[in-house]
Amino acid sequence: AQKVTQAQTEISVVEKEDVTLDCVYETRDTTYYLFWYKQPPSGELVFLIRRNSFDEQNEISGRYSWNFQKSTSSFNFTITASQVVDSAVYFCALNSGGSNYKLTFGKGTLLTVNP
């Protein structure tokens, strides 16, 4: 069975602070994909990143960075110098188990960035 745990339900920071959103996953498959999505108040889930299980290199995209560690089954997301526009719910998701269609989502972390 696949499972994604986002232990942080809500995080509140002040603008310009760095913040890390945690994601821990469970799967028995050796081939799998991990994702992060952002859901602003408008409702749309915005795709941020996909990482496959064979690529443990960390990735940086502007103020966003991702740390994938298979040894701890974690795929954490860091926002550097946070901005008010970063306020949203962030979801971590897992695709594995032979179904190319099914994404298992975590419950999400509500990030509030205060001015």
Added chain:
Amino acid sequence: ETGVTQTPRHLVMGMTNKKSLKCEQHLGHNAMYWYKQSAKKPLELMFVYSLEERVENNSVPSRFSPECPNSSHLFLHLHTLQPEDSALYLCASSQAGFQPQHFGDGTRLSIL
């Protein structure tokens, strides 16, 4: 045009009404999805269509009836809904067999 468009954005209906949610994707994808998002719960996959055939149906009650007339359009027909069906319904699309999925803005459904 945005990649995945959902209409209406908001819908209020009584339990005896019949209504339909519409989703249209402009990304050239051939797989489409319906999700339900309730407060405090993870997103729940409801249905998946690939090449216009239903490939996943996650034990969804029959009061929800999907329809995929072509690879660009997906409908969710609603009838005799219950108050617990109030939620945000999200549509997504992808290339069949590949991720990521791209989502629409959702339809906020309220059942009176």
